[in-house]
Amino acid sequence: MLMTWAGILYLDYMQTSNIYLRFFSFNNLNFLSIMIKEKFNLKLLLLLFSLLAFSACDDDDDVVPDEPENPEEEFTTIKLIFDDESTADDDDIEFIWKDLDGDGGNDPEIDDIVLESGKSYELEIEFLNENENPVEDVTEEIEREDKEHQVFFLGSAVNSLISIDYDDMDDDGNPLGLENDVTVLQTGGPEVLNVILRHELDKDATGASEGNPDNAGGETEVDINFNVTVQ
Amino acid sequence: MQAQSEKYNLSGLVFDEGTHLLSGATIFIPELQLGAVSDDKGTFIIKEVPAGEYKITVRYLGYSSLETNVKIPNDAPLEFHLEGEFHLLNELTVEGKPVSIALENRETISGESLQKIRGASLAESVTSITGVTMLQTGPAISKPVIHGLHSNRVLILNNGVRQEGQQWGTEHAPEIDPFTAQKLTVIKGAAAVRYGSDAVAGVLLVEPPELPESENLQGEVNLVGTSNGRQGIASVMLANGSDKLPGLGWRVQSSAKKAGDFHAPNYELTNTGVQEVNFSGEVGYKNEKWGGSFFYSLFTSELGILRSAHIGSTTDLLDAIERERPFFIEDFSYEINNPKQDIAHQLAKAKGFYNFNEKSKLSFHIAQQVNSRKEFDIRRGGRSNRPAIDLRLQTLTAELIWEKYHDNNWNGTFGITWLDQKNRNIPGTGVRPLIPNYLSNGLGVFAIENYAKNKWELEFGARFDYRRLEVFRFNEEDELETPIYNFTNFSVSGSAKYRFNESLQYTVNLATAFRPPNVSELFSEGLHHGTATIEEGNENLVTEKAFKWINTFSYNKAPFTFTTNFYYQRIQDFIYQEPLSEPRLTIRGAFPVFAYQQTDARLAGLDADLAVKLHPNVTFESRYSMVRARDLTRGAPLIFMPADRFENGLRYNKQRDEKIYNWFVQLNTAYVAEQTRVPGIDYTPPPESYFLLNVQAGAKFKINELDTGISVSVNNALNTTYRDYLNRFRYYADDLGRNIILRLHANF
Numbered sequence: 017m018l019m020t021w022a023g024i025l026y027l028d029y030m031q032t033s034n035i036y037l038r039f040f041s042f043n044n045l046n047f048l049s050i051m052i053k054e055k056f057n058l059k060l061l062l063l064l065f066s067l068l069a070f071s072a073c074d075d076d077d078d079v080v081p082d083e084p085e086n087p088e089e090e091f092t093t094i095k096l097i098f099d100d101e102s103t104a105d106d107d108d109i110e111f112i113w114k115d116l117d118g119d120g121g122n123d124p125e126i127d128d129i130v131l132e133s134g135k136s137y138e139l140e141i142e143f144l145n146e147n148e149n150p151v152e153d154v155t156e157e158i159e160r161e162d163k164e165h166q167v168f169f170l171g172s173a174v175n176s177l178i179s180i181d182y183d184d185m186d187d188d189g190n191p192l193g194l195e196n197d198v199t200v201l202q203t204g205g206p207e208v209l210n211v212i213l214r215h216e217l218d219k220d221a222t223g224a225s226e227g228n229p230d231n232a233g234g235e236t237e238v239d240i241n242f243n244v245t246v247q
Numbered sequence: 248m249q250a251q252s253e254k255y256n257l258s259g260l261v262f263d264e265g266t267h268l269l270s271g272a273t274i275f276i277p278e279l280q281l282g283a284v285s286d287d288k289g290t291f292i293i294k295e296v297p298a299g300e301y302k303i304t305v306r307y308l309g310y311s312s313l314e315t316n317v318k319i320p321n322d323a324p325l326e327f328h329l330e331g332e333f334h335l336l337n338e339l340t341v342e343g344k345p346v347s348i349a350l351e352n353r354e355t356i357s358g359e360s361l362q363k364i365r366g367a368s369l370a371e372s373v374t375s376i377t378g379v380t381m382l383q384t385g386p387a388i389s390k391p392v393i394h395g396l397h398s399n400r401v402l403i404l405n406n407g408v409r410q411e412g413q414q415w416g417t418e419h420a421p422e423i424d425p426f427t428a429q430k431l432t433v434i435k436g437a438a439a440v441r442y443g444s445d446a447v448a449g450v451l452l453v454e455p456p457e458l459p460e461s462e463n464l465q466g467e468v469n470l471v472g473t474s475n476g477r478q479g480i481a482s483v484m485l486a487n488g489s490d491k492l493p494g495l496g497w498r499v500q501s502s503a504k505k506a507g508d509f510h511a512p513n514y515e516l517t518n519t520g521v522q523e524v525n526f527s528g529e530v531g532y533k534n535e536k537w538g539g540s541f542f543y544s545l546f547t548s549e550l551g552i553l554r555s556a557h558i559g560s561t562t563d564l565l566d567a568i569e570r571e572r573p574f575f576i577e578d579f580s581y582e583i584n585n586p587k588q589d590i591a592h593q594l595a596k597a598k599g600f601y602n603f604n605e606k607s608k609l610s611f612h613i614a615q616q617v618n619s620r621k622e623f624d625i626r627r628g629g630r631s632n633r634p635a636i637d638l639r640l641q642t643l644t645a646e647l648i649w650e651k652y653h654d655n656n657w658n659g660t661f662g663i664t665w666l667d668q669k670n671r672n673i674p675g676t677g678v679r680p681l682i683p684n685y686l687s688n689g690l691g692v693f694a695i696e697n698y699a700k701n702k703w704e705l706e707f708g709a710r711f712d713y714r715r716l717e718v719f720r721f722n723e724e725d726e727l728e729t730p731i732y733n734f735t736n737f738s739v740s741g742s743a744k745y746r747f748n749e750s751l752q753y754t755v756n757l758a759t760a761f762r763p764p765n766v767s768e769l770f771s772e773g774l775h776h777g778t779a780t781i782e783e784g785n786e787n788l789v790t791e792k793a794f795k796w797i798n799t800f801s802y803n804k805a806p807f808t809f810t811t812n813f814y815y816q817r818i819q820d821f822i823y824q825e826p827l828s829e830p831r832l833t834i835r836g837a838f839p840v841f842a843y844q845q846t847d848a849r850l851a852g853l854d855a856d857l858a859v860k861l862h863p864n865v866t867f868e869s870r871y872s873m874v875r876a877r878d879l880t881r882g883a884p885l886i887f888m889p890a891d892r893f894e895n896g897l898r899y900n901k902q903r904d905e906k907i908y909n910w911f912v913q914l915n916t917a918y919v920a921e922q923t924r925v926p927g928i929d930y931t932p933p934p935e936s937y938f939l940l941n942v943q944a945g946a947k948f949k950i951n952e953l954d955t956g957i958s959v960s961v962n963n964a965l966n967t968t969y970r971d972y973l974n975r976f977r978y979y980a981d982d983l984g985r986n987i988i989l990r991l992h993a994n995f
Contacts, residue, residue: 080684084679085672087677089627115832233574234563
């Protein structure tokens, strides 16, 4: 639009010498009276409107998007990796919650968690974006912003079938919840394990460091349920 | 300087809004200290006035004082029309008379009425009109609601140009600086024939002052400070004409606003600050035959969204509703953090007219708008300074109007309108776009005929519209789709006004209006933060068609002024969000899904205004508005309809000498009922009814040549804790607490 104005002023300046110089100095608005008396005819008016129209109808090619916007912060997949503490390291069991097509579309695929009675596990959680190629490990971002994040474990399985204790901490010494100790309490199930990831919460709130998010506030980034059975 | 040797008599008549002559009105030329009082026939003579041009003021008790320029010698007797101040509750003046060729139900806020609410947002400013409420998203975002409808069902005309922002969003406030306006007018009616699509419930017109036509520097300064939000607002306007070339005029205007966190009675509303910088300017020339002007305006705003309203899941929302106090409460600050909006809106307009002869006039305008909207979210991994929504909307509108006055009491208006629009998502947000890119074109052709004779005025209109929409979007498989939509529509309107006698008149308006589905209703897909719902667009929506019937009775006989509107509106294929029975499981838990559907809806209601002059200095006023809205297919009330409002006010107004020539004290109360008619699909029931008390006092006086005014208002004087059903942040926090507002005004 400004270009149009400048263009018109320039065009007319080319033909009518120094009238417009005064416009730029703003010291005397009589320039317009001169302009209107002498020059402001219908022709100029038409020129102006055609230019205005041109400026509006600039090329519309840019309305066609080149590529889809890449949703960067999405999680598609959460992996719970249980490592039996009594055996060697290479027998991890993974349970996966996966929803590749985002909030709409198909329902998520959810594994059922099956644990063995009498065991203790190390539980590690991974957050992945599998729509990226290669797969993006969002866990690293959470680790980097550890003071702003915390994982909570709720649901009927907690303290009935299993107990979960934090086994990591952020730079302030508050729990983060990416690494945890799980103790199997008794056989039974299925019961629900609810995994919650909060962002920008108040980690000093009452109960937060004991795994209770009720007073912690913040924004929920992940809130998913698994069925847990202890055999 | 002009020769001042010649002296003339200046004579004229003083009327009220209608045809009543006013006796006892004061007519005064401050510069000469000359004046007169109108006699019992409403006439006056000021004798021996030297030739020249002067500012003249006309004042009459209970009426807005009028200021205008007169040239002496003047060939015809002057006629002054004063506007009654009977709308003391919100200081608005109602123009019950037909405006040139339009018979719509119009109500206007201007002059002193506007002065007293300076500093308010555009939507808040027009809530002083009965039947107009506002839809809020916290203290900084408000949209006008006319007879229960808003957003794409209320058309806003900014300086005659359709305001095209991203108005589909309930949290997208109109990008207009109210200080550009000299006049705010609301047309309560389906005004599609004249104004095109979207004028389903009504139209809001924001009109800047006319350019001066002769040399006389005019200026205006407004300063407003509010205790709540520790807000400061300043606005300056300068205008002048030229005597060397009469008809040439210019005007520049600028305003700025800065507010920090607002507060509820018991806590700070953290991150609700606003910053605005606005500018507008116009230069133009006109003579009797032709004229034209160029107008440019820039609106920029940065505003914070209540921090506690940013939630991630249904559980978070339910927690927020449970909580007595919002989760994030910090000390007062001017800082605006995420989530926030960053908006710029530019409008450039060229307009012109040509008079073929006294009875035939051609006028046109062409305008370009560029709307840029950036919304910033709280994000992970250092992405917070990248916008999550980054939209750029460019709109060209053009209009060609021919007005023809026939001899036999008929006159007609014929017009062609054009719209060309392009919406783009600026790449790089790292978020899937909420609405797709699109191109849209529209053509409208209309004709309105008006007939006036004796006690009757009649008006008929018809219009044809064509709208094309071409969408560019990636589907879920990331394939580019380019669906094309064509919408056509035919609208008609008819109005009649009958004057029974000098004090009673009746107007009826019958009109159809339409609205093609907007792109968000067709294609939005995904989670709506803040309301914790998943929205699903519907590609098969068709044009929404409305019919509105308004009956207006107005009675004006001292000491009473009474106006009432009854309206009935049917909307066929009303687009609304239908809750689906199954919530959808996402990674943030389960969310209810709302899919855009169409139904038949009915809205009916009434607005009533009463003013009684209890004593020459004391006026009582009362306003009531209600609307009942139903989804006829499901037999349920429509969601988010304004609750019944009942407002009362008492005002003492005294005119004094020429120094402090007017002062007033007023007390207003507002009672807003609980909305009990709800479809029951909300997270929480509507808030309880509430009662607010507002107090205002002010005076006008003269310092040298400067007309100055000062006023102090206390809104929510009792510091009442309340929540309003039409504030979308009622889930999270209380509404504003006591607010003391100081307004200073000067003009010359």
